[in-house]
Amino acid sequence: MSTLVDEIRSYVVTEFLDGEDTSDLTPDFDLIANGVVDSLGLVRVVSHLSRAYAIPVDDIPLKPEHFRSIAAIAGFVESARPAVV
Amino acid sequence: MTTAPVQSAPHAPAPDLDPYELATPWADELNRDVDEFDARAEFPWEKWKTIRRSGILTVPFDTRYGGRGGTLTDTMRALEGLGYTCRDAGLGFSASTQIVSVGVPLQAFAREELKSRYLPRIVSGELITAHAITEPDHGSDAMNISTTARRDGDAYVIDGGKMFITNAPIADLFLLYVRTGEPGPFGLSVFLVERDTPGLVVGEPLAKMGLRTSPLSEVTFDRLRVPATHRVGQEGAGFLILDHVMKREILFSFSLTLGEMSHRLERVIHQARTRRQFDQPIGRFQAVSHRIADMKIAVETSRKWLTDTGAKVEAGQDTAIDIAATKTVVSEANKSTALDAVQIFGGQGYLTGTGIERDVRNAVGGTIYSGTSEIQRNRIAALLGL
Numbered sequence: 321m322s323t324l325v326d327e328i329r330s331y332v333v334t335e336f337l338d339g340e341d342t343s344d345l346t347p348d349f350d351l352i353a354n355g356v357v358d359s360l361g362l363v364r365v366v367s368h369l370s371r372a373y374a375i376p377v378d379d380i381p382l383k384p385e386h387f388r389s390i391a392a393i394a395g396f397v398e399s400a401r402p403a404v405v
Numbered sequence: 406m407t408t409a410p411v412q413s414a415p416h417a418p419a420p421d422l423d424p425y426e427l428a429t430p431w432a433d434e435l436n437r438d439v440d441e442f443d444a445r446a447e448f449p450w451e452k453w454k455t456i457r458r459s460g461i462l463t464v465p466f467d468t469r470y471g472g473r474g475g476t477l478t479d480t481m482r483a484l485e486g487l488g489y490t491c492r493d494a495g496l497g498f499s500a501s502t503q504i505v506s507v508g509v510p511l512q513a514f515a516r517e518e519l520k521s522r523y524l525p526r527i528v529s530g531e532l533i534t535a536h537a538i539t540e541p542d543h544g545s546d547a548m549n550i551s552t553t554a555r556r557d558g559d560a561y562v563i564d565g566g567k568m569f570i571t572n573a574p575i576a577d578l579f580l581l582y583v584r585t586g587e588p589g590p591f592g593l594s595v596f597l598v599e600r601d602t603p604g605l606v607v608g609e610p611l612a613k614m615g616l617r618t619s620p621l622s623e624v625t626f627d628r629l630r631v632p633a634t635h636r637v638g639q640e641g642a643g644f645l646i647l648d649h650v651m652k653r654e655i656l657f658s659f660s661l662t663l664g665e666m667s668h669r670l671e672r673v674i675h676q677a678r679t680r681r682q683f684d685q686p687i688g689r690f691q692a693v694s695h696r697i698a699d700m701k702i703a704v705e706t707s708r709k710w711l712t713d714t715g716a717k718v719e720a721g722q723d724t725a726i727d728i729a730a731t732k733t734v735v736s737e738a739n740k741s742t743a744l745d746a747v748q749i750f751g752g753q754g755y756l757t758g759t760g761i762e763r764d765v766r767n768a769v770g771g772t773i774y775s776g777t778s779e780i781q782r783n784r785i786a787a788l789l790g791l
């Protein structure tokens with residue numbers, strides 16, 4: 321799980337916070353309330369998760385609480401992605 | 406004067422034909438009386454039959470629905486070829502809208518029942534399609550549209566209205582982007598609606614500057630009842646569908662534009678070689694030749710952006726900046742090269758008979774629809790953290 325959190329944190333930093341101070345970006349940091357990810361950004365996040373973790377878009381729960389923080393995103397990705405055999 | 410249509414290529418296109426060539430055999434029919442149709446702002450129904458016969462509408466769709474099974478690049482090539490061949494930019498725009506507005510999202514997101522029921526007739530062009538996103542008070546602000554869909558038993562009830570809907574006056578099917586939740590991305594859902602559904606009212610065609618043979622109008626919804634089975638994708642997935650569609654709308658419609666610009670460049674070069682002033686071809690004057698050199702740069706820059714962005718979309722890469730940049734580059738290149746052509750043709754370019762001035766009127770729309778140049782620059786700036 322910590323690897324997954326690290327992966328998602330790395331994605332968020334690269335795509336949304338490139339060149340900025342990310343010392344406050346803890347797993348529970350509110351990405352939406354703090355304006356890190358806006359409406360259009362959410363489209364990119366969902367597309368990325370679908371692609372990177374092979375989760376069909378229809379299986380991604382489209383509710384704000386699942387995208388509010390890195391920990392929340394990691395939580396539903398962990399539960400939704402196909403099991404690796 | 407409208408003359409009787411003649412079928413110049415009454416055969417089905419070979420499956421291995423380069424999609425770029427699909428329109429080529431139909432040039433005579435597509436280019437008949439373009440001035441007259443433009444002056445009357447009339448959708449050319451006979452030419453729509455020609456578009457259907459050409460196979461262009463089938464390119465991106467699965468063969469089980471009557472499609473050609475082509476890639477995104479194949480579809481871009483087909484539309485570029487149409488843009489090069491067909492001087493009726495409005496007809497081309499309606500054809501591009503037909504491909505992307507309903508068929509593409511249905512194939513990608515809809516349940517099999519909806520696909521089987523509608524796709525074959527969309528792919529063949531028998532059913533004309535439109536998508537309704539823009540509203541009078543929410544143009545580029547699609548995440549905050551105000552048309553609502555309220556769940557009522559096994560259906561949704563839709564109230565509100567949409568504006569500037571391409572193909573609406575002639576459409577049989579509409580894909581509606583409406584609000585099913587709170588403002589923001591997760592409140593947007595998508596529904597497929599047939600034209601004759603009670604509560605759906607299509608307005609009169611709106612008179613406009615260019616693309617006059619591609620009709621558009623307002624569409625309003627008053628207690629429009631749509632079966633829940635006609636929802637495309639899960640509730641709240643509208644923003645994902647919109648993202649999928651807008652990328653392709655831009656790539657497809659501006660591939661058409663690329664073809665139109667390529668044709669314009671060839672025409673201008675011919676004019677510069679053959680039109681003589683002061684005992685020499687006007688292309689010998691540096692003021693003319695440099696203008697044409699700049700047109701060539703604009704056309705090839707557009708081609709590179711379209712090709713590169715198309716490849717990235719096909720590879721599933723993040724193209725948020727690329728799409729906005731491509732749209733801006735190609736639409737503005739189209740407008741600038743259209744004006745260049747008027748200047749090089751001089752008085753002839755100013756007359757309606759040459760079609761050069763029509764290109765200018767048609768080109769302006771490209772900097773407005775699918776997100777204005779200003780919105781695209783805002784988006785790029787925001788993605789750069791500005």
